[in-house]
Amino acid sequence: MKAVPHLRVALALALIAGGLLAVDRFLASTETRELANEAASAYRRGTSLLQQKKNEQALEFLRRAHTIERQNSEYELHLASALVAVGMPDDAEPLIMDALGRRPVDGAANLAEARLLAGKGRYSEAEAFFHRAVYGVWHEDAAKQRKAARFELIELLAEEKHKHEMLAELISLEAEPGNDIATRKRLAHLLLLAGSPVSAASVYRALTDTDSTDGGSLNGLGEAELENGHYRAARNAFLRAALHSQDVAIQARLQLLDQLTTLDPTPRQLTSLEKYHRSVRILDLARTDLKQLAESNPLKDSVQIGELLKRASDVVAKPQPAHVSNELAEAVLSLAEQVWRVRIQDFGVGTGQEEAALRLILDRLAP
Amino acid sequence: MPDESEPERRQLNWTGFANREDQLLIALSLVIGVLVGLTVVAFMLVTGRLSARMYPPESEAWRRVLVPLAGALVSGYLLWRYFPGARGSGIPQTKFALFLDDGYISLRTVFGKLICCSISLASGIALGREGPSVQIGAGIASAVGRRFGLSAENVRALVPAGASAALAAAFNTPIAAVLFSLEEILGDLHAPVLGSVVLSAATSWIVLHLILGDQPLFHVPAYQLVSPAEFGIYVVLGVVGGLGSVCFVKLLLGLRVWFRRLPRWTLWLQPAIGGLTVGLLGWFQPAVLGVGYDFVDRVLGGDVPLKTVILLGVLKIVATPVCYSSGNAGGIFGPSLFVGAMMGGSVGSIAHTLFPGSTASPGAYALVGMGTAFAGIVRTPLTSVIMIFEMTRDYSIIVPLMISNLISFFISQKLQRQPIYEALAHQEGVHLPTLAERGGNSGLKAADLMLTDSPMLPRLVAIEQLRAQIEKANCSSWPVGDDGRLYGMARDRQGVPEVRSTYPSAYPDLSLNQTLEIMREHKVDALPVVSRANIHHLLGIVTLRRLLSVYQIQEQHEAESE
Numbered sequence: 001m002k003a004v005p006h007l008r009v010a011l012a013l014a015l016i017a018g019g020l021l022a023v024d025r026f027l028a029s030t031e032t033r034e035l036a037n038e039a040a041s042a043y044r045r046g047t048s049l050l051q052q053k054k055n056e057q058a059l060e061f062l063r064r065a066h067t068i069e070r071q072n073s074e075y076e077l078h079l080a081s082a083l084v085a086v087g088m089p090d091d092a093e094p095l096i097m098d099a100l101g102r103r104p105v106d107g108a109a110n111l112a113e114a115r116l117l118a119g120k121g122r123y124s125e126a127e128a129f130f131h132r133a134v135y136g137v138w139h140e141d142a143a144k145q146r147k148a149a150r151f152e153l154i155e156l157l158a159e160e161k162h163k164h165e166m167l168a169e170l171i172s173l174e175a176e177p178g179n180d181i182a183t184r185k186r187l188a189h190l191l192l193l194a195g196s197p198v199s200a201a202s203v204y205r206a207l208t209d210t211d212s213t214d215g216g217s218l219n220g221l222g223e224a225e226l227e228n229g230h231y232r233a234a235r236n237a238f239l240r241a242a243l244h245s246q247d248v249a250i251q252a253r254l255q256l257l258d259q260l261t262t263l264d265p266t267p268r269q270l271t272s273l274e275k276y277h278r279s280v281r282i283l284d285l286a287r288t289d290l291k292q293l294a295e296s297n298p299l300k301d302s303v304q305i306g307e308l309l310k311r312a313s314d315v316v317a318k319p320q321p322a323h324v325s326n327e328l329a330e331a332v333l334s335l336a337e338q339v340w341r342v343r344i345q346d347f348g349v350g351t352g353q354e355e356a357a358l359r360l361i362l363d364r365l366a367p
Numbered sequence: 368m369p370d371e372s373e374p375e376r377r378q379l380n381w382t383g384f385a386n387r388e389d390q391l392l393i394a395l396s397l398v399i400g401v402l403v404g405l406t407v408v409a410f411m412l413v414t415g416r417l418s419a420r421m422y423p424p425e426s427e428a429w430r431r432v433l434v435p436l437a438g439a440l441v442s443g444y445l446l447w448r449y450f451p452g453a454r455g456s457g458i459p460q461t462k463f464a465l466f467l468d469d470g471y472i473s474l475r476t477v478f479g480k481l482i483c484c485s486i487s488l489a490s491g492i493a494l495g496r497e498g499p500s501v502q503i504g505a506g507i508a509s510a511v512g513r514r515f516g517l518s519a520e521n522v523r524a525l526v527p528a529g530a531s532a533a534l535a536a537a538f539n540t541p542i543a544a545v546l547f548s549l550e551e552i553l554g555d556l557h558a559p560v561l562g563s564v565v566l567s568a569a570t571s572w573i574v575l576h577l578i579l580g581d582q583p584l585f586h587v588p589a590y591q592l593v594s595p596a597e598f599g600i601y602v603v604l605g606v607v608g609g610l611g612s613v614c615f616v617k618l619l620l621g622l623r624v625w626f627r628r629l630p631r632w633t634l635w636l637q638p639a640i641g642g643l644t645v646g647l648l649g650w651f652q653p654a655v656l657g658v659g660y661d662f663v664d665r666v667l668g669g670d671v672p673l674k675t676v677i678l679l680g681v682l683k684i685v686a687t688p689v690c691y692s693s694g695n696a697g698g699i700f701g702p703s704l705f706v707g708a709m710m711g712g713s714v715g716s717i718a719h720t721l722f723p724g725s726t727a728s729p730g731a732y733a734l735v736g737m738g739t740a741f742a743g744i745v746r747t748p749l750t751s752v753i754m755i756f757e758m759t760r761d762y763s764i765i766v767p768l769m770i771s772n773l774i775s776f777f778i779s780q781k782l783q784r785q786p787i788y789e790a791l792a793h794q795e796g797v798h799l800p801t802l803a804e805r806g807g808n809s810g811l812k813a814a815d816l817m818l819t820d821s822p823m824l825p826r827l828v829a830i831e832q833l834r835a836q837i838e839k840a841n842c843s844s845w846p847v848g849d850d851g852r853l854y855g856m857a858r859d860r861q862g863v864p865e866v867r868s869t870y871p872s873a874y875p876d877l878s879l880n881q882t883l884e885i886m887r888e889h890k891v892d893a894l895p896v897v898s899r900a901n902i903h904h905l906l907g908i909v910t911l912r913r914l915l916s917v918y919q920i921q922e923q924h925e926a927e928s929e
Contacts, residue, residue: 009514013398020405024578027412034416038424063670064424067661070586091670094588 039068043075046082055085066095073099077112089116107136111149118156126156127165147173151186158193166194174199181207188220197227208237215244222253229364231260259357265333266364276324279332280316285358286339287312293347305342312339337365392521396528396563399511400570403504403532407571408578410481410503411537414496417489418657431491431653432646438490439642442483442696447635450479456494456691456698457502459788459795461530461552466799467900470509470523477506483696487638491656493645493686497537498698501552504533508567527552528563532571538700539584541572543754550747551788554801583758586664587734590764594725597718598770604714604732605739605771609778611710612703612743615684616779616787619699622692623794634694641693645686655682658701663737666712669730673716676729680709699787703744704737711736734759735771742772743779746786796901800876813882814875816917817896817907823847826854826866833857833864842893842910853895853905872897875906879914886911 046061062079069075076099083092093116099109114129130153138145150173157166170191173179179187188203201224207217218241225234235257242250263285265278287309294305315332340362349359421434446454453476454460464472484499508529512522527548534544545568549556558564626637649656652675662679665671687702715732734755742751752768785793792799824836824847836845837859844858847866856870871889873882873896885894892911898904 006515013402013511013514017401017405020402020409021578024405024408024412027409027416028578031412031416034419038419041424063665067664094668 035068039065039072039075042068043078047078050078050082050085055082058082059086071102073103073106073109077108080112080116084116084119089119092116103137105132105137107133107138107142107145107149110136111152114149115152123156123160127153130156143176143178147176147183151190154190154194158190163195166190167196170194170196170199174203181210185217185220188217188224192220192224192227197224200224201228201230204237208240212240213244215241215247218244219247219250222250226253226257226360229266229360231257231264235261256356256360260360263357263361265329265361272326272329273324275326276320276329276332279329279336282358282361283312283332283336283339284316285355286336286343286362287316289355289358290339290343290347293343297347305346308339308342311335333365337362391515391517392524392563393566395511395515395517395525396566397570399504399508399525399529400532400567401574402511403507403529403567404536404571404574405578406481406503406507407500407533407536408575410485410500411496414485414488417485418491421489421491422656428650431649431656432643435491435642435646435649435656436639437642438487439492439638439640439690439693439695440636442487442490442492443635443638443694445479445483445486446638446694446696450476450483452476453479453483453499453502453696454694455696455791456498456788457500457505458498458551458698459792459797461502461505461526462788462792462799463797463900464505464509465523465526465552467797469519470505470512470526472502472506472509472526474506474510477503477510480506480696487695487697488657490642491645491649492638492642492695492697493655493657493659493683493690493702494695494697495658495699495701495703496697497534497700499696500533500537501530501698504529504531504571505552508532524560524563527558527560528567531564532567535568535572536575538754539572539575539582540754540757541568543750543757544568544572546753547747547750550750551745556749585660585667585758587667587759588669588728588730590731590734590759590761591727592763592767593727596722596725597727598767600714600718600726600732601735601767601771602774603718604711604736605774606778607710607714608707608736608739608771608775609743609782611680611684611706612740612775612779613782615688615703615706615740615744616783616790618684619688619691619787620790620794622688623791626692626694627794637693638690638695639693641690641695644689644693648682648686652679652682654679655686659683659705660701663705663708663733666708666733667730669712669715669728669733671712673713673720676709676712676716680706680713683709699744700741703740706744707737707740708733709736710740735764735767738768739771739775743775744787746776746779748772748776796903798874798899798902800874800899811879811917812875813873813877813879813894813896813909814906816879816913817875817909818913819907821908823851823853823905824857825849828857828864828866830859830862830864834859840893840908840910841912844891844893846895846905846908848903848905851905852903853897854903856891856893856895870895872902873909874899879917882909883911883914886914 042061043065046058046065049055049058049061059079059082062075062082065075066072066079076095080092080095083089083095096109096112096116099106100113103109110129111133114126114133117123117126117129130149133149134146134153150169154166154169154173157169170187174187184203184207188200188207191197191200191203201221204217204221204224208214208221211217218237222234222237222241225231225237235254238250238253238257242254263278263282265275265282270278290305291309294302294309312335315335321328421438422430452460452473457480461472464470480499480503484496488494488496505526506529508525509522512525517525530552531544531548534547535541538544545561545564548564549558549561553560629637645656654662662671666676683702683706687699687706690697691699712729712733714736715726715729718726718732719729738751738755741754742748745751751772752765755768756762756765789799818840821836821840824832824845826847826849828847833845837843844856846853846855847857848854855866855868857864857866859865871885871891871894873885873894875896876899882894886892894909895905896907896909898906
């Protein structure tokens with residue numbers, strides 16, 4: 001081997017290393033850029049297909065995006081959503097857990113886990129993750145995302161009939177500033193479901209004050225007032241709603257309210273006589289209802305029912321006393337309530353349209 | 368390789384290491400780690416970007432047939448015309464260089480390997496990049512050592528350092544890279560070059576992380592052993608892995624024999640057969656193309672249907688041997704891991720379907736399966752365990768891995784006696800020294816006392832000529848052959864020359880003890896000394912008489928010195 005100046009060799013190696021480093025850096029940045037573009041393109045295709053409900057096809061593109069950029073939580077969570085949509089929740093969970101492992105406070109990841117758990121019927125765990133989503137970190141449009149997460153939680157609570165928790169969430173939501181009309185409408189509807197017709201009516205009223213032609217809000221207001229037992233106010237609301245909508249349901253509601261207004265024994269301006277007449281009518285309707293049910297189900301405790309029906313028949317058949325007092329009317333109503341309780345106890349709640357008015361009146365009198 | 372002269376070595380003074388080559392070796396290990404790390408990263412990135420251009424997302428199916436074919440034709444021509452040393456995987460070639468050529472690997476081979484492998488792997492040839500990386504790394508180490516005027520011995524010492532640096536960067540597993548260099552390249556876990564091997568692997572790994580970040584080669588699932596009953600399934604996986612490995616190796620070696628029988632003028636065309644085969648398979652199942660690590664990732668994630676996993680495992684067992692045997696440039700490490708992942712994924716899926724409550728996800732089995740196939744095909748059980756352990760960084764995987772890998776290793780050893788790289792070397796006519804042979808390499812060697820001036824006799828030798836020769840050499844047999852090619856050993860059998868075509872032989876690097884042992888075992892008093900690179904190339908003849916006379920001289924010399 002011929003003589004080699006080693007310093008020059010070392011310098012040459014340093015130059016080669018420098019050159020290689022530059023080449024590597026260039027190639028690495030090219031790769032990063034190209035892969036990011038490829039992943040973004042696959043992600044766009046995947047989400048678009050997901051929106052078109054082509055879940056199986058979407059899955060392939062989302063998988064591709066996720067494989068290229070493992071650290072991208074957005075890709076990961078969309079893939080998890082697609083997996084849930086195609087009925088593979090077990091495959092989705094590790095992805096969500098991976099995203100949560102990287103960022104435990106991530107709102108989207110917590111929401112995805114909450115949805116997954118809710119889908120599996122693990123509601124109490126789901127509720128916890130919904131709360132983390134509501135109070136978690138969102139990258140963009142945080143207020144909107146948090147609100148949407150809270151609505152999802154409320155709907156889950158509604159399904160579970162957890163009215164108190166639901167109401168607590170709704171109150172928090174109601175207190176938030178900047179709720180748009182759609183949000184307020186949804187809020188009012190959920191307040192009604194949560195058993196807070198007063199608050200619901202208040203929100204609906206505010207909405208109808210803003211837009212008096214909003215049939216949906218007028219309808220909602222009618223429902224809320226109906227629930228509150230304010231039949232006249234409800235009737236007015238439905239009448240106004242009917243001006244802007246040909247919905248047959250509104251007409252049915254008006255018919256019901258006509259019945260209720262003629263049956264309701266509670267208005268303050270009613271005379272004792274009128275209250276007595278209405279009480280007897282209520283008792284008669286309750287008695288007829290129970291009698292029909294007892295005849296079609298002879299196995300039930302016929303002795304107790306028979307006695308009760310006899311007492312009710314006696315009161316209904318009894319001629320109107322010369323002097324009618326409020327106490328007399330109340331006594332009749334008490335008997336009607338007893339009949340109704342036996343009816344509920346032995347035969348459950350009916351769903352028939354014809355007994356709706358009776359049910360509403362008696363539920364209000366004997367909740 | 369020519370030896371360096373003493374004045375040249377003195378030029379090392381500029382570093383302050385006057386004749387302290389050991390210290391320079393350590394410094395050069397770091398330099399080699401950096402250079403090899405940078406080169407291997409560039410190789411991986413170039414291959415990846417080139418492949419992305421060959422196969423854009425949602426590209427047409429015809430590409431999957433034509434691109435591998437074209438890639439194989441181009442790289443095949445380049446290999447045949449310009450870079451014959453860059454053919455194949457790179458592991459056997461590195462070992463040839465280490466044990467037969469004083470660690471000499473030309474820069475031309477390094478460039479050829481880079482260019483040809485980039486073309487063939489990017490075009491979808493079903494081979495891996497790790498084997499070629501090893502040869503590239505070893506070549507860089509060899510070139511650096513030579514440029515610094517190191518002795519042949521020290522150049523040889525740097526070759527495993529280059530190999531481990533390359534593997535550390537290619538697999539992102541520095542410990543496994545060190546072990547592989549010792550276990551497979553050197554074949555000696557107690558090799559004295561451990562220090563430089565570790566240093567270069569660590570340096571290269573740091574370079575990899577500086578450039579590409581902390582991205583693992585595979586995104587492995589969190590490993591878990593659900594129940595002790597799973598050990599039984601890992602035994603089954605070991606058996607499946609062992610049998611699959613044997614199929615892979617036997618098919619590859621068998622096909623290699625077939626390709627070697629084809630006329631020499633077809634050499635540049637042969638890789639195209641591999642290209643066409645993998646192209647046709649890729650037409651139906653695109654994941655069979657290339658290294659396939661993306662798909663391994665998906666199998667590890669457990670999101671591939673069982674049918675696809677089985678099909679891909681079978682297709683890869685066909686595609687890789689055809690590609691390799693036909694002479695394409697590329698290695699079998701990556702495909703081994705791919706096949707292993709498919710075998711493991713299949714076993715895991717079936718087990719999980721049958722016993723969902725007491726088995727882990729199929730991804731966990733795919734992970735262990737990777738090590739199982741590696742242990743069965745490459746036959747480096749320790750490296751295979753450590754490699755998968757490094758990938759998962761999870762201690763709990765060790766026992767299942769050891770169970771499966773060792774079962775696979777033993778099955779493979781039982782059904783295919785020769786390890787793949789040894790068998791490939793033998794097909795090339797190369798016989799590398801065993802560890803025992805290398806262990807006795809101090810003192811005099813067969814090369815030191817072989818007769819080089821006594822010619823080989825013709826194959827059809829006359830009895831008189833044979834008698835004269837064996838009397839002259841004072842032995843009972845003599846090598847015969849034609850045109851410089853050793854054919855056999857001839858002896859006088861009652862006045863008739865008897866030629867035996869199967870005969871014991873010695874290599875020039877064997878110690879006198881080992882040479883004597885061969886003579887004792889075969890009851891002969893003369894041995895042809897042949898080249899390890901070509902066992903039909905006669906280098907000289909060593910006789911029992913000459914060997915014993917050397918011992919007498921040694922004894923006398925020792926007596927005098929005492």
